Structures are given as structure tokens and as C-alpha cells.
Amino acid sequence: MRLLVTGGAGFIGANFVHRTIADHPESTITVLDSLTYAGDRTSLDPVADRIDFVHGDIADLDLVDELVSGVDAVVHFAAESHNDNSLNDPWPFVQTNIVGTFSLLQAVRRYDVRYHHISTDEVYGDLSLTDPERFHEQTPYNPSSPYSATKASSDMLVRAWTRSFGVRATISNCSNNYGPYQHVEKFIPRQITNLIDGIRPRLYGEGRNVRDWIHVDDHNTAVWAILERGRIGQTYLIGADGELDNRTVVGLLLEEFGRPADDFDFVTDRAGHDLRYAIDSTLLRTELGWTPQYGDFRSGLAATVQWYRDNESWWRPRKAATEQMYVSQGEKRL
Numbered sequence: 617m618r619l620l621v622t623g624g625a626g627f628i629g630a631n632f633v634h635r636t637i638a639d640h641p642e643s644t645i646t647v648l649d650s651l652t653y654a655g656d657r658t659s660l661d662p663v664a665d666r667i668d669f670v671h672g673d674i675a676d677l678d679l680v681d682e683l684v685s686g687v688d689a690v691v692h693f694a695a696e697s698h699n700d701n702s703l704n705d706p707w708p709f710v711q712t713n714i715v716g717t718f719s720l721l722q723a724v725r726r727y728d729v730r731y732h733h734i735s736t737d738e739v740y741g742d743l744s745l746t747d748p749e750r751f752h753e754q755t756p757y758n759p760s761s762p763y764s765a766t767k768a769s770s771d772m773l774v775r776a777w778t779r780s781f782g783v784r785a786t787i788s789n790c791s792n793n794y795g796p797y798q799h800v801e802k803f804i805p806r807q808i809t810n811l812i813d814g815i816r817p818r819l820y821g822e823g824r825n826v827r828d829w830i831h832v833d834d835h836n837t838a839v840w841a842i843l844e845r846g847r848i849g850q851t852y853l854i855g856a857d858g859e860l861d862n863r864t865v866v867g868l869l870l871e872e873f874g875r876p877a878d879d880f881d882f883v884t885d886r887a888g889h890d891l892r893y894a895i896d897s898t899l900l901r902t903e904l905g906w907t908p909q910y911g912d913f914r915s916g917l918a919a920t921v922q923w924y925r926d927n928e929s930w931w932r933p934r935k936a937a938t939e940q941m942y943v944s945q946g947e948k949r950l
């Protein structure tokens with residue numbers, strides 16, 4: 617399959633490119649990425665001779681038209697992805713997540729190219745800590761942040777282009793990913809790299825918010841299952857039954873670094889902070905036969921810690937600016 621992978625220099629996109637080359641060596645891959653602060657071309661260094669890299673913007677209609685005309689499928693990862701940034705400056709989220717998706721949809725419509733849209737469980741809003749129901753394919757959309765609102769908008773564009781123009785699209789909404797090549801602004805890499813630097817981890821609010829963790833490789837094997845066997849027009853939720861509150865995750869990291877269990881700080885909470893996400897991935901598992909391979913979060917986390925220890929040259933250049941960004945967004949110890 618000739619693939620166009622947008623956002624392939626970001627966290628999940630780069631892991632997708634690595635997995636694809638390992639598991640589907642017959643594929644040819646073009647990566648389209650504008651290398652924002654979150655994109656890093658060196659994440660693709662190990663596979664540089666196996667891909668074509670195009671430095672460009674998904675909202676560039678002419679460029680996208682030309683690239684889409686030469687492929688069999690588009691897998692669309694590119695996005696502004698960080699909630700905290702969306703609260704500070706929503707405009708790039710509107711431009712990339714909504715206008716950028718529009719630009720891709722127009723091109724796949726014109727050339728009748730298969731399209732898979734990567735989305736998030738955050739479009740469904742949040743759950744109470746005790747809600748017995750988890751998010752599923754029929755859960756109504758109820759986004760909380762500018763980030764999740766723009767992702768929800770882009771999902772709606774995909775649904776409309778499928779119904780009205782016959783675009784051959786699928787959508788997946790996945791929970792929180794962890795693993796190698798994740799930007800140090802995100803929760804797990806931020807705390808790992810803080811601990812490597814001898815800084816106490818930072819928990820927003822009371823640290824009771826729950827996220828449903830999945831290893832990035834499990835996300836990407838699910839994307840391949842949908843790409844190969846998914847029903848056109850269908851949404852699939854991707855999750856690996858990995859619910860944990862943020863305090864527990866920090867506790868596991870402190871244990872991994874041999875530090876006392878109370879060696880962390882509570883800091884300013886995120887405005888509108890979603891309390892809990894939880895995914896019911898029954899449809900994906902029963903219809904497409906997908907199962908996650910990383911059942912044990914503790915060992916996946918230990919491997920991720922080891923990756924950050926071994927790859928300091930990858931994350932170090934962004935660490936100071938990221939921490940400065942948190943200071944300028946008003947983060948304070950409680």
C-alpha cells in the first residue's frame with residue numbers, strides 16, 4: 617500500500633512509521649509534517665532511507681492535492697495535540713485540526729483515496745469516577761477544551777464527507793498513549809525527565825484525574841487493523857483497559873527511580889480539567905479481532921523510562937523551553 621502519513625514526525629505518527637516498516641515492509645510511505653515545536657525529524661532517522669519526507673502544512677491545498685493523488689491511503693495523525701497549549705492559544709488548533717482536516721478531505725474526495733482519521737476519546741468529554749459506563753461508539757460528543765472541540769469538529773467533517781461525498785473513511789478515537797518519542801510536555805515524559813533531572817514530579821490539582829493508558833504500539837496495531845479490515849464510515853474506539861489515576865502513575869514512576877512515595881508536588885490545576893476517560897473497545901476487539909500486546913502497564917512504563925534514559929540527546933533540547941512554557945502559563949506549587 618502507498619501511504620501518506622501526516623504528522624509522521626510527531627509521537628504517534630513516528631511510532632506508526634516505525635511499526636509499518638517492521639510489520640508491513642511492502643508499504644511505501646510518504647510523511648507530510650510541518651515540523652512544529654512538537655515535530656522532530658530525528659524521530660525518523662532510523663528509517664530515513666525507507667520513507668519520503670515532505671516538509672509542509674496539511675492546510676496547503678495544492679501540496680496536499682499533489683501528494684494525495686499519488687497514494688492508496690492517507691493516515692491522518694497531524695494535529696496540535698496538547699490541551700494546555702489550547703487553553704493558552706486556541707488559534708493553531710482551529711487552523712490545523714479543522715482547516716487542515718478539511719484540506720485532506722477535499723483531496724481524498726477528489727482522488728477517491730482511502731482515508732483513516734486519528735482522533736481522541738476526549739471528544740466525548742469526561743466521566744465521573746464511579747460511572748459504570750465507559751465511552752463507546754454511540755456516546756454523544758461533549759468536548760471540554762479547545763483541543764478536544766477542534767478534534768470533535770474534524771471528526772464531524774469526516775462523517776459529513778463520508779455521507780455526502782462517499783469518501784471512504786474510518787475514524788478511530790483512542791485513549792492516552794505512552795511510549796518512546798513522546799514530547800516532554802506530556803504527563804509521563806515530563807515526570808520521567810523531571811526525575812532524571814532530580815526535579816519532583818508535578819501533579820495538577822489533587823492528582824485524582826483518571827486516564828486510560830495504552831502503549832503507542834497497541835494504538836498503531838489497532839490503526840492497521842482498521843485500515844485493512846475496518847468498515848467504511850465506521851468509528852472504532854481504541855483502548856486497552858488501562859485506567860489509572862495520575863497519583864498512581866507518579867507513584868509507579870517514583871518507585872522506578874527509587875524515590876520516596878511522597879516526593880512530588882501538587883501544582884495549579886488545568887482549567888476545565890476532564891476528570892476521567894475510559895474506553896470500551898469491544899467493537900474493535902470482536903469485529904476486527906484486535907488485542908493489545910502490552911497488558912502490563914508497569915513493565916511498559918519501565919521500558920519507557922529506560923528509553924528516556926537511553927535517549928537524552930532526543931529530549932534534552934526541548935526540556936528547558938517546555939518547563940519555561942509551563943511557568944509562563946502560570947503553573948505554581950499549591
Ligand code: NAD
Pocket residue numbers: 622623624625626627628629648649650651652653654655656672673674675692693694695696697698712716734735736737767789790791792793794799
Ligand atoms: P504530537 O503533537 O506529538 O505530533 C503532532 C505532529 O503533527 C507533529 O510532528 C507536528 O509537527 C505535526 N503537525 C502539526 N501541525 C501540522 C500541520 N499544520 N501540518 C503538518 N504537520 C503538522 O501529537 P501525537 O500525540 O503524536 O498525536 C497524533 C494524533 O493522535 C493527533 O491527531 C492526536 O489528536 C491523536 N491522539 C493522541 C493521543 C495521545 O495520547 N497523544 C491519544 C489519542 C489521539
Ligand code: DAU
Pocket residue numbers: 697698699700735736737738790791792793801802803804806818819820823825826827862886893
Ligand atoms: O485522551 C487522549 C488525549 O490524551 C489526547 O487526545 C491528547 O492529544 C493527549 O495530549 C492526551 O491528553 P491529556 O490532557 O489527557 O494528556 P496530558 O499528558 O497533558 O495529561 C495527562 C493527565 O496528567 C491529565 O489529567 C493532566 C495531568 N498532568 C499533566 C501534566 C503535563 C499532570 O498532573 N501534571 C503534568 O505536569
